Amino acid sequence: MLLSELAGKLGLELTGEDREFSGLNTLEAASESEVSFLANPRYTHFLDSTRACAVIVAAEHAGRVPRALISANPYLDFARASALFVRRQGDCSGVSPLAVVHPSAEIGRGTGVHPYACIGAGSRIGENCLIFPGVYVGEDCLVGDNCILYPNSVLLAGVSLGDDCVLHSGAVIGTDGFGFAIMGGQMRKIPQIGSVCLEKGVDVGANTCIDRATLGATRIGADSKLDNLVQIGHNVSMGEQCLIISQVGIAGSTKVGDRVTMAGQAGISGHINIGDDVTIGPKSGVPKDIPAGTKGSGSPFMEGRTFLRTATIIPKLPEIYRRMQQLEKEVEALRNELAQAQGPDGGAD
Numbered sequence: 001m002l003l004s005e006l007a008g009k010l011g012l013e014l015t016g017e018d019r020e021f022s023g024l025n026t027l028e029a030a031s032e033s034e035v036s037f038l039a040n041p042r043y044t045h046f047l048d049s050t051r052a053c054a055v056i057v058a059a060e061h062a063g064r065v066p067r068a069l070i071s072a073n074p075y076l077d078f079a080r081a082s083a084l085f086v087r088r089q090g091d092c093s094g095v096s097p098l099a100v101v102h103p104s105a106e107i108g109r110g111t112g113v114h115p116y117a118c119i120g121a122g123s124r125i126g127e128n129c130l131i132f133p134g135v136y137v138g139e140d141c142l143v144g145d146n147c148i149l150y151p152n153s154v155l156l157a158g159v160s161l162g163d164d165c166v167l168h169s170g171a172v173i174g175t176d177g178f179g180f181a182i183m184g185g186q187m188r189k190i191p192q193i194g195s196v197c198l199e200k201g202v203d204v205g206a207n208t209c210i211d212r213a214t215l216g217a218t219r220i221g222a223d224s225k226l227d228n229l230v231q232i233g234h235n236v237s238m239g240e241q242c243l244i245i246s247q248v249g250i251a252g253s254t255k256v257g258d259r260v261t262m263a264g265q266a267g268i269s270g271h272i273n274i275g276d277d278v279t280i281g282p283k284s285g286v287p288k289d290i291p292a293g294t295k296g297s298g299s300p301f302m303e304g305r306t307f308l309r310t311a312t313i314i315p316k317l318p319e320i321y322r323r324m325q326q327l328e329k330e331v332e333a334l335r336n337e338l339a340q341a342q343g344p345d346g347g348a349d
Contacts (some may be wrong), residue, residue, distance in 0.1 A: 001084075003054050006035065006205065007069055010077050012056070013342065016067030021053040024082055024098060039075035090114065090132055098292070099131075108145065125161065138174070153204075156212065162200035162222065170207040173198065177211040177218075177234025190214060191233060205230060205246070213251075222257065233270065245282075257292060267299075281307070 002022060009012040011232040025034040027029035028054035030088025037056035038047060043147040047055065056077050062068035088347045092112030100118040107113065108127035119125065119134040125137070126145035132154040137143065141155045145161035145306045149155070152318035153167035156174030165172065179190035194284060204210070206230035210218060220232070232238070239258035244250075247291055248262045251270030261275055263282040266306040268274070273289045280286060280295025281304075290301065298307040313320075 003035070003069070005083060006084075010069070010071075012069040012071050012077060014054075014067070014069055015062055015066075016054070016103040018055055019067065024078070024085060026051070027052060027055065035069070035081065037071075037074045037078035037081075039078070088130075090130060090327055092130065094263050106138075107154075120157070139253070150206075159197075160195065161198045162202065164201045166203045167196050168204060168206040168208075168228070171204045172209045173204065174212045175209055179214055179234065194218065194235070195219075199224075199240075202226070208232075211236075211252070227264075239276065264299075321339060 001021060002018055003014055004018045011115045021033050021035050023034045025031065025036055027036045027046035027050045028040060030036040030050055030100070032051050032053055034052055035054050035056065036050060036052040038044060038061060038183050044061065047061060050065070054069055055065045056069045056071050056074045057065065058074060059070050062070050064189055069077070078115060080306045088284070092114050095107055095113040096115040098115035099348065100114045101107065101113065102119060102121040104121045106121045106124040108125055108129065110128040110272040111125050111131070113119070113131040114133040116133045117131045119137045119140070122137040123137050123141040125131065126147065129143055129147045129149070131144060131149050132151040137150045137155045138156050138159070142160040143155070144161055144165065147161055147165045149167045150169045152169050154172045155161070156334045159174040174196045176192040179192055180187050192212050192214050194216050195220045196203070196210050199222040201223040202220050203225045205226055207228055208226050210220065210232040211234040212218060213315050216235060216238050218232065218234055221242065222240055223240055224242040224244070226236050226244045227246040229246045233250055233252035233254070235253040236250050236256065238256040239260065241257060241259045243261045245264045248266045248268070250256070250268040253271045254268055254274065255270035256274045257276035257278065257315055259276060260278045262268070265282055266280045266284040266286065270286070272286070275290060275292030276292050278290050279295040280301065283299065284301045285299030286298050286301045294303060295304045296303045296307055302310065
C-alpha cells in the first residue's frame with residue numbers, strides 16, 4: 001500500500017514523499033518498509049533513530065521524521081491502520097460434516113462452523129459468525145451476528161451474545177455461580193437457574209469465566225472488554241465500555257457502572273456499587289461502594305492522592321519504627337530521672 005492510500009483511508013495529512021509500505025511495527029523495531037506511531041511521550045526519543053517508512057504522529061512532532069501522517073489521536077489511528085492488515089483466522093464456509101449440530105439448532109447465513117464444534121438443541125447462531133473447532137454451545141443459546149468463538153470456548157445453556165461479540169480460547173460463559181448453603185451441618189449447592197447476557201461488541205479474553213446468575217442474569221454491557229483470566233461472579237451487572245484487565249475478580253451481585261477500568265489483579269467484593277467512570281488501580285482490594293468518577297488504588301482501596309501519600313510513607317516505616325523505639329527509650333529514661341528527682345514522697349530532693 002502507498003502512504004498516500006493509507007492517509008486517504010484514515011483521513012490524515014501526509015508530509016514528505018509518497019512511498020510504498022508493507023506492514024506496521026513499533027518505532028524501535030520498524031524497518032524501512034513499515035509504518036509506526038508515537039502515542040506515548042516516553043518514546044519520543046525514538047523518532048530520532050527509527051527506520052520507519054513513516055510515523056503516525058501529532059502535528060508537533062511531524063517535523064522530526066522524513067514522512068509523517070499527522071493525527072489528532074495517533075494511537076487510535078494506528079489501531080485503524082492495523083485493522084487494514086488483519087488476517088482473518090480460520091475461514092470456514094458452511095457447516096463442517098464433522099461438527100455436531102442438533103437438528104433443532106439454527107445456523108445463520110454466512111456462518112462457518114469448523115469440525116468438532118458442538119451446537120445444542122434450540123440454539124440459534126446469527127449470520128456471518130465463525131465457530132472454531134472445539135467450541136461448545138449448549139442448549140437454547142442465542143448468538144448474534146458477526147460473532148467469533150475461538151477454539152475451545154464454551155457457552156453453557158441459556159447464554160446470549162449480542163452482535164459482534166468475541167470469545168477467545170478457553171473462555172467459559174455460563175458456569176454455575178458459586179452458591180452454597182450449610183444445611184444440617186452439610187454444604188448444599190444452591191441451584192443456579194439464571195443466565196448470562198453479553199451485549200453487543202463484548203470481547204472476552206482467553207480462560208475468562210463469567211458465572212450464570214442464581215436468578216435473573218449476569219450482564220456485561222455493550223462494548224465492554226474483558227482481558228484474559230478474569231472472573232465475573234453470579235448476578236454481576238456491568239455497564240458499557242468497561243475495561244477489565246487480567247486476573248481481576250468481581251464477586252457476586254456487584255453493580256459496575258459505565259466506562260469503569262479495573263487494572264490487573266484487582267479484587268472486588270460482592271454486593272457493592274461502583275459508579276460510572278471509576279478507575280481502580282492494580283492489585284486493589286475494594287470492600288465497599290465507590291462513587292462515580294473516583295480514581296484510586298490500594299488495599300483497601302483509597303482515593304488516588306491518599307494512596308500516593310500512603311505509598312510514599314510505607315518504605316519509610318522501618319526507619320519511623322526505629323526512631324519511635326528510640327524515642328520511647330528516651331522518654332522512659334526521662335521518667336526515671338524525674339521520679340528519682342522527686343524522691344520517695346513525691347517531693348523534690
